[in-house]
Amino acid sequence: MIDDILAELEADTSLEVGKQFAAVTARYFENTRAGAGQVSTPHTPEQLAQRFSEELPRQGRPVAEIIARLEREVLADANKYYHPMYMGHQTSAPLPVGIWMESVIGALNQSLAVWEMSPTATMIEHQIVGWLATLAGYGAAAGGTLTSGGTEANFTAMLAARNSLLPNAWEEGLGADAPVVVYGEHAHYAVTRAIGQLGIGRRRGISIPSRDYRINVDLLVGALDRLREEGKSIMAVVATAGTTATGAFDDLEAIGPICDERGIWLHVDAAHGASALLSSRRPRALSGLSHSRSLAWDPHKMMLLPLATGMVLTREEDDLERAFAQQAPYLFHGGKSTRIIDQGIRSFQCSRRADVLKLWFVIQRFGSEGLGRLYDHLCNTAQLLHDAIEERDDFENLHQPESNILCFRYLGAAGKREAGSGANDRDRQRVDDLNRELRPRYNREGSGWITATVLDGRPVLRVTMMNPRTGEAHVRALLDGLAAKAKEIESP
Known part of the structure; x- marks a missing residue:
């Protein structure tokens, strides 16, 4: 018999079920965009694998029950791209209307x-x-x-x-x-x-x-x-x-x-x-x-x-x-x-x-001018970080930002003098080791999240501004948080 499955399909098309999905998405927006909670999970891959180790379900469950688990076990430990302290990879805090359009695209299934x-x-x-x-x-x-x-x-x-x-x-x-x-x-x-x-x-x-x-x-x-x-x-x-x-x-x-x-x-x-x-x-x-x-x-x-x-x-x-x-x-x-x-x-x-539909909707919603202003804003935020680094002795910029990406290094308590032309190989190696260790230690704590790369053979810290809600207070908090974590590393 298929009647029970057909009845569930009909129920799942109801506005009430749609509201449950909209509500969990709205709660995710609300909890992350204000900067509450951790930016990323503190758990290891092994711990998360254990969470999702159950056998293939044979019977279905109510939508509300699955949504509760989704919120508790998936969203809670997902990366929070809406969090203003996320400054990591080139993955955006997507515009909300683009997110809502995902449901329409799925429903149309063109x-x-x-x-x-x-x-x-x-x-x-x-x-x-x-x-x-x-x-x-x-x-x-x-x-x-x-x-x-x-x-x-x-x-x-x-x-x-x-x-x-x-x-x-x-x-x-x-x-x-x-x-x-x-x-x-x-x-x-x-x-x-x-x-x-x-x-x-x-x-x-x-x-x-x-x-x-x-x-x-x-x-x-x-x-x-x-x-x-x-x-x-x-x-x-x-x-x-x-x-x-x-x-x-x-x-x-x-x-x-x-x-x-x-x-x-x-x-x-x-x-x-x-x-x-x-x-x-x-x-x-x-x-x-x-x-x-x-x-x-x-x-x-x-x-x-x-x-x-x-x-x-x-x-x-x-x-x-x-x-x-x-x-x-x-x-x-x-x-x-x-x-x-x-x-x-x-x-x-x-x-x-039909991914083009979300692009079309976003262009209609903000126009080319509005999207251009968002682009400029993200680039300006990278410039704010660059300028904040210039005010400090314990960090150095590696380049002037051309877009929303900036690479920089933590230099330690002795600052730019020690890492400059007068530094010896031992000093440079110490700074390299510190920058190599700093990023994973900072990210693990959960107050912020950045990436890293290698430039000219040396490990560097790297940020990408992809959230319009990230501002000057957040970039200064990033530098303070990195400096505090670095001091912990230097003085275990």
């Missing part, structure tokens, strides 16, 4: 592979691709699709670049003379991953050293000319607008014409930084973005959309279609006009959520 399965959402995706491509300086021939994030977007762009250089690669493979890809040393790992996945071989990836954490343009020119002299085919140059480590923007105004003159595909990984196009103070380097043939853009970063909302754009829509040139008559069986609309012919994904 699949954006073909127009006939998602007639309205498909047209909205085309509209938004056009809007954002125009911001990037692309013309009417541009195309794009939403992706699961920057990794898929970068891979898709690399596939398009490969098929542009080697049109028969889809059918014939690469053969012995695979091309090379040139990128900056601070490029995201997704770039080298794509090189490997495409069968080009990671050894054919050419990394260009940086200057001030950006591609050294002089070295780039030398490398491109040398590769041409050696008879190597160059599939693409990959520049970054908003590096993961420091938020730096490669000089697209210089790199773009260099690629144009040599007929090289320029791809820009702007997953983090493309949202600066919405800002009235956008970095000058982005003015060269129109030279690119493709770009990656993650609205789930600096546009504060919920995961996962990525995008790939190409200056010529045909480049995307050629990248996925396949026949599937059981799916793509419309006429030519319908096939042009179908986004599945430009995407890896067939089962594609």
Whole structure:
């Protein structure tokens, strides 16, 4: 008998059940955005694994009972991205309307592979691709699709670049003379991953050293000319607008014409930084973005959309279609006009959520101006931290923030004098060890949460401002908390 299950399905569609989910979400907002409680879990992976070690349930349970467990055992120990002291990875405190739209998207369950399965959402995706491509300086021939994030977007762009250089690669493979890809040393790992996945071989990836954490343009020119002299085919140059480590923007105004003159595909990984196009103070380097043939853009970063909302754009829509040139008559069986609309012919994904709807709703809610002001605010918060560090002797900045990311170091009680040019190797090693240990010890306490990286061979502390509610008081509390924890480490 299925009648009891059908009755439960009917009950679960009621407004009362919906209110229970809305209530738990609202409580999560309320408890975290005010800065109450711990930012992250104090428990170890082993402890959490034990919590979720029960056998597969055979019988269902009431919704209210499951929600209570969700709140008690899942939400309580999840990372609190709405907490103003969370300054960790590039994961946003998403805009509330984007979160509510997730429920609508799930209810509609549209699949954006073909127009006939998602007639309205498909047209909205085309509209938004056009809007954002125009911001990037692309013309009417541009195309794009939403992706699961920057990794898929970068891979898709690399596939398009490969098929542009080697049109028969889809059918014939690469053969012995695979091309090379040139990128900056601070490029995201997704770039080298794509090189490997495409069968080009990671050894054919050419990394260009940086200057001030950006591609050294002089070295780039030398490398491109040398590769041409050696008879190597160059599939693409990959520049970054908003590096993961420091938020730096490669000089697209210089790199773009260099690629144009040599007929090289320029791809820009702007997953983090493309949202600066919405800002009235956008970095000058982005003015060269129109030279690119493709770009990656993650609205789930600096546009504060919920995961996962990525995008790939190409200056010529045909480049995307050629990248996925396949026949599937059981799916793509419309006429030519319908096939042009179908986004599945430009995407890896067939089962594609209508994630574009939350992006559309957020743009309608705040407009490009409002989203630009949010971008500026997050960057200003990083500048506030930079300025607060400049006032102290026990920390040092590693760079001027170009976006919402800042790397810095704790120097210890002796401060900048000891860590400077007069420091000996032992002093420098002590500071390195202290910074390496400081981040996990600080995070474990739960009052705040940051990340770390390595710059110029040395461990550094790193923050990313992804919550509009983080302000000056919070960044000063961060420095005080780190200093207090460091003193505990120095004086056990």
